[in-house]
Amino acid sequence: EIVLTQSPGTLSLSPGERATLSCRASQSVSNSNLAWYQQRPGQAPRLLIYGASSRATGIPDRFSGSGSGTDFTFTISRLEPEDFAVYYCQQYGSSPLTFGGGTKVEIK
Amino acid sequence: DVQLLESGGGLVQPGGSLRLSCAASGFAFSSYAMSWVRQAPGKGLEWVSAISSRGSNAYYADSMKGRFTISRDNSKSTVYLQMSSLRAEDTGVYYCGKERASKGDIDSWGQGTLVTVSS
Numbered sequence: 424e425i426v427l428t429q430s431p432g433t434l435s436l437s438p439g440e441r442a443t444l445s446c447r448a449s450q451s452v453s454n455s456n457l458a459w460y461q462q463r464p465g466q467a468p469r470l471l472i473y474g475a476s477s478r479a480t481g482i483p484d485r486f487s488g489s490g491s492g493t494d495f496t497f498t499i500s501r502l503e504p505e506d507f508a509v510y511y512c513q514q515y516g517s518s519p520l521t522f523g524g525g526t527k528v529e530i531k
Numbered sequence: 532d533v534q535l536l537e538s539g540g541g542l543v544q545p546g547g548s549l550r551l552s553c554a555a556s557g558f559a560f561s562s563y564a565m566s567w568v569r570q571a572p573g574k575g576l577e578w579v580s581a582i583s584s585r586g587s588n589a590y591y592a593d594s595m596k597g598r599f600t601i602s603r604d605n606s607k608s609t610v611y612l613q614m615s616s617l618r619a620e621d622t623g624v625y626y627c628g629k630e631r632a633s634k635g636d637i638d639s640w641g642q643g644t645l646v647t648v649s650s
Contacts, residue, residue: 424593456635456636458637460637467626467640467641467643468568468576468637468640469640470631470638473634473636473638479631480638509575511576513576513635513636515635516635518590519590519592519593520590521578522575522576522577522578525575525576
């Protein structure tokens with residue numbers, strides 16, 4: 424099973440700042456089959472990024488992803504008020520699929 | 532618009548069984564793999580199970596193997612999760628999801644159904 428470790432656990436930032444989140448895999452994620460999701464309180468998750476760097480339909484370009492192998496990065500270039508939420512990475516390159524523990528982006 | 536509506540959650544005693552349903556609409560259901568993901572109260576996301584578009588292949592997280600069974604009825608555009616030998620740690624919100632291009636990442640989610648395992 425591939426274990427995904429997300430860091431930091433919590434990121435305290437102000438609107439307009441840049442957020443950089445990390446997701447490290449215990450072994451290589453095949454074909455960069457890594458996704459990022461946003462979850463706001465009381466809501467279902469929302470797919471933001473798939474294939475490590477491709478934005479899902481309707482996702483603003485302030486959200487981006489990069490990386491390959493075992494190290495992946497998710498960036499929000501300028502935080503909007505609605506971006507304060509929890510973000511999860513997920514690998515779907517091998518079964519069982521796994522999620523990281525999440526990074527909470529909170530208002531400073 | 533894609534819509535996924537879960538049902539079947541509720542309170543069940545340890546060792547009991549429950550069947551969750553997820554009714555889908557707004558897309559060609561029989562062309563997509565479907566998944567279940569759960570979230571314990573105040574915790575992160577945990578992948579539970581997935582089923583291929585035709586239902587011929589099913590996949591499970593290790594802790595669910597032998598206790599949970601995923602199935603689908605393409606004529607009803609519905610996916611099911613039969614859960615048995617339930618434990619307190621199975622408590623949480625269970626989400627149904629449509630896989631993007633049947634790859635494993637989930638591009639549409641239901642609102643979730645709460646399962647509580649308690650005596």
